[in-house]
Amino acid sequence: xxxxxxRQFLALxxxxxxxxxxxxxxVSQPALSKSIQLLESELGVTLFDRRTDGVVLTAFGQLLRDxxxxxxxxxxxxxxxxxxxxxxxIGALKVALGPYPSVTSGYASIARLHARHPQIKVxxxxxxxxxxxxxxxxxxxxxxxxxxxxxxxxxxxxxxLLGEHVGRLFCRPGHPLLAQKRSPTMAQTLDxxxxxxxxxLRLVTHLLPATLGxxxxxxxxxxxxxxxxxxxxxxxxxxxVENSNALALGNLSTFxxxxxxxxxxxxxxxxxxxxxxxxxxxxxxxxxxxxxxxYMQEVRAVEAEICQRERILARMGSK
Amino acid sequence: xxxxxxRQFLALxxxxxxxxxxxxxxVSQPALSKSIQLLESELGVTLFDRRTDGVVLTAFGQLLRDxxxxxxxxxxxxxxxxxxxxxxxIGALKVALGPYPSVTSGYASIARLHARHPQIKVxxxxxxxxxxxxxxxxxxxxxxxxxxxxxxxxxxxxxxLLGEHVGRLFCRPGHPLLAQKRSPTMAQTLDxxxxxxxxxLRLVTHLLPATLGxxxxxxxxxxxxxxxxxxxxxxxxxxxVENSNALALGNLSTFxxxxxxxxxxxxxxxxxxxxxxxxxxxxxxxxxxxxxxxYMQEVRAVEAEICQRERILARMGSK
DNA sequence: ATTTTCGATAACATAAAGGTTATGAGATGA
DNA sequence: TCATCTCATAACCTTTATGTTATCGAAAAT
Numbered sequence: 001x002x003x004x005x006x007r008q009f010l011a012l013x014x015x016x017x018x019x020x021x022x023x024x025x026x027v028s029q030p031a032l033s034k035s036i037q038l039l040e041s042e043l044g045v046t047l048f049d050r051r052t053d054g055v056v057l058t059a060f061g062q063l064l065r066d067x068x069x070x071x072x073x074x075x076x077x078x079x080x081x082x083x084x085x086x087x088x089x090i091g092a093l094k095v096a097l098g099p100y101p102s103v104t105s106g107y108a109s110i111a112r113l114h115a116r117h118p119q120i121k122v123x124x125x126x127x128x129x130x131x132x133x134x135x136x137x138x139x140x141x142x143x144x145x146x147x148x149x150x151x152x153x154x155x156x157x158x159x160x161l162l163g164e165h166v167g168r169l170f171c172r173p174g175h176p177l178l179a180q181k182r183s184p185t186m187a188q189t190l191d192x193x194x195x196x197x198x199x200x201l202r203l204v205t206h207l208l209p210a211t212l213g214x215x216x217x218x219x220x221x222x223x224x225x226x227x228x229x230x231x232x233x234x235x236x237x238x239x240x241v242e243n244s245n246a247l248a249l250g251n252l253s254t255f256x257x258x259x260x261x262x263x264x265x266x267x268x269x270x271x272x273x274x275x276x277x278x279x280x281x282x283x284x285x286x287x288x289x290x291x292x293x294x295y296m297q298e299v300r301a302v303e304a305e306i307c308q309r310e311r312i313l314a315r316m317g318s319k
Numbered sequence: 320x321x322x323x324x325x326r327q328f329l330a331l332x333x334x335x336x337x338x339x340x341x342x343x344x345x346v347s348q349p350a351l352s353k354s355i356q357l358l359e360s361e362l363g364v365t366l367f368d369r370r371t372d373g374v375v376l377t378a379f380g381q382l383l384r385d386x387x388x389x390x391x392x393x394x395x396x397x398x399x400x401x402x403x404x405x406x407x408x409i410g411a412l413k414v415a416l417g418p419y420p421s422v423t424s425g426y427a428s429i430a431r432l433h434a435r436h437p438q439i440k441v442x443x444x445x446x447x448x449x450x451x452x453x454x455x456x457x458x459x460x461x462x463x464x465x466x467x468x469x470x471x472x473x474x475x476x477x478x479x480l481l482g483e484h485v486g487r488l489f490c491r492p493g494h495p496l497l498a499q500k501r502s503p504t505m506a507q508t509l510d511x512x513x514x515x516x517x518x519x520l521r522l523v524t525h526l527l528p529a530t531l532g533x534x535x536x537x538x539x540x541x542x543x544x545x546x547x548x549x550x551x552x553x554x555x556x557x558x559x560v561e562n563s564n565a566l567a568l569g570n571l572s573t574f575x576x577x578x579x580x581x582x583x584x585x586x587x588x589x590x591x592x593x594x595x596x597x598x599x600x601x602x603x604x605x606x607x608x609x610x611x612x613x614y615m616q617e618v619r620a621v622e623a624e625i626c627q628r629e630r631i632l633a634r635m636g637s638k
Numbered sequence: 639a640t641t642t643t644c645g646a647t648a649a650c651a652t653a654a655a656g657g658t659t660a661t662g663a664g665a666t667g668a
Numbered sequence: 669t670c671a672t673c674t675c676a677t678a679a680c681c682t683t684t685a686t687g688t689t690a691t692c693g694a695a696a697a698t
Binding site: 154164307 | 320321362363364378379382383386387389390393394396397398400401402404405467468470471472473474476477478479480481482483596598606609619622623626
């Protein structure tokens with residue numbers, strides 16, 4: 001069951017014809033015949049039904065096809081990873097970060113990654129949840145960090161839960177979502193830009209480069225940061241929400257002063273506690289490059305730190 | 320980069336010594352030396368630092384170790400799957416189902432699987448969320464269906480989100496959770512058995528064998544069903560909750576009559592909408608046997624059906 | 639019936655994989 | 669300095685993998 005044989009096997013499936021498959025592989029027909037026979041005898045099953053007008057795959061063949069393709073991809077990926085690493089190229093890493101809280105730990109992790117592995121070039125793209133999923137699906141990025149409901153019914157994705165944040169949404173007093181009678185649904189809130197509140201950023205400010213905004217593209221190698229929504233973090237968020245239809249995410253305590261001053265108001269929600277569960281998402285079929293795995297380790301570490309700090313803050317809050 | 324060579328490579332790592340590793344593999348030392356050299360030249364990197372007192376792995380070696388182990392496991396799994404299938408054994412399937420709503424689609428899927436593939440032997444174990452995770456982690460089951468927050472911080476798990484249900488918890492009037500001043504936390508509710516309400520079961524009753532309870536072990540091959548909590552589904556749930564500390568999961572409309580009669584009451588919760596996101600969980604490192612993949616397809620199909628029916632019910636309800 | 643098409647088989651060639659024993663070369667400690 | 673330990677190298681052997689060309693036999697089509 002060598003890679004070579006598996007490739008011959010897959011070629012035969014494609015052409016459904018020994019002669020033509022052999023030709024496409026650049027070998028003679030008897031060579032391919034024997035090769036497939038050896039594969040069959042090794043596994044102890046018949047892989048093809050030989051018909052007079054060609055061959056068709058058996059159930060065993062179908063199983064082998066699906067699995068062997070993955071196996072070959074995994075092997076190629078491994079080869080590629082080692083070759084790149086050997087060339088001194090530890091790898092570029094593209095990640096798509098969803099809104100809060102994904103972006104919070106996502107950015108903090110980039111800063112840590114850059115500190116420890118400056119040779120890894122990171123491109124982070126901040127986007128909406130749906131866009132993150134789309135970018136992962138099209139392989140535009142290696143990895144996404146997004147709210148996991150993004151994944152519903154998408155069997156091509158794998159996810160790893162990172163954390164859970166509970167927060168509320170806040171808006172300006174005259175916001176369109178306040179005009180309607182019913183409490184806004186989650187789907188409706190997604191129609192407006194969300195901005196991360198001070199709380200989640202405060203949790204990681206000791207890790208964040210001061211220049212980092214909450215939305216945009218950051219390359220730690222060059223230091224370039226191109227904000228998608230230009231907000232000075234953390235103080236300008238309230239001003240931004242006050243003067244636009246953007247929604248701020250945070251806790252009641254986060255905006256205690258602003259609420260009593262009436263500058264921003266909490267959004268009524270029939271689901272008042274906004275539980276956000278977010279995690280890594282990536283394609284099931286691909287094996288992740290080493291740079292991505294290193295980055296994931298950093299994210300996990302940051303996440304653990306955030307969890308601990310939140311627990312401390314919660315304890316302080318309840319006293 | 321044949322399996323054989325990779326195994327030699329792993330053996331050398333283990334012994335950190337050419338002579339001893341060669342002995343453990345049953346070959347001579349020069350044979351192993353040459354084999355490793357070939358592997359190194361094939362990949363174009365040095366895998367071991369040769370020291371006078373043995374060998375130590377380089378960074379490349381470490382990368383290859385991690386990846387090649389997975390590759391070998393995948394290959395072995397494939398071989399095992401085909402061998403089993405060749406022996407007419409399409410495979411036994413062990414699944415752990417968490418409480419509602421996991422168990423709902425889990426059971427319905429078993430019924431469908433049994434109808435289409437009667438030769439697949441299924442063992443379903445219904446358990447609490449934590450136990451599902453534990454059983455998956457220890458490979459006691461191939462697959463789990465559970466609430467995904469089970470996965471937080473567990474990087475050994477892969478998950479695939481299946482669906483999201485919103486419900487509330489109900490209890491008897493004198494329940495301990497009502498005695499405390501604060502609203503019960505999610506963690507506290509987990510201290511009591513949960514039982515599935517009529518709503519989620521009603522959604523799939525056309526798929527369920529009439530005998531199925533909501534908790535227990537069911538083998539569709541023999542038809543044996545051993546309930547863990549004996550409840551006649553669906554009518555006895557209210558009686559059970561009324562006379563125990565069990566919690567029932569459902570919507571307000573589910574228990575409309577009982578609430579007005581005062582027999583059961585909704586549990587106050589600072590997080591009144593109980594959003595349950597559940598999905599498949601399995602070990603990252605393992606490749607799933609074919610029987611499990613077939614089952615997963617059935618679950619996905621049932622899940623899609625449930626989603627559609629819920630949407631219809633919701634629309635009917637809002638009119 | 640005859641021809642064509644397709645895969646299997648036979649006979650043979652060659653390169654590569656994998657192994658052996660004997661020996662070499664460098665570091666280390668008695 | 670010498671014995672000893674490490675892994676590398678050399679020379680050689682055997683088996684297996686992979687290929688070739690020529691031919692065969694069965695089914696389908698003309």
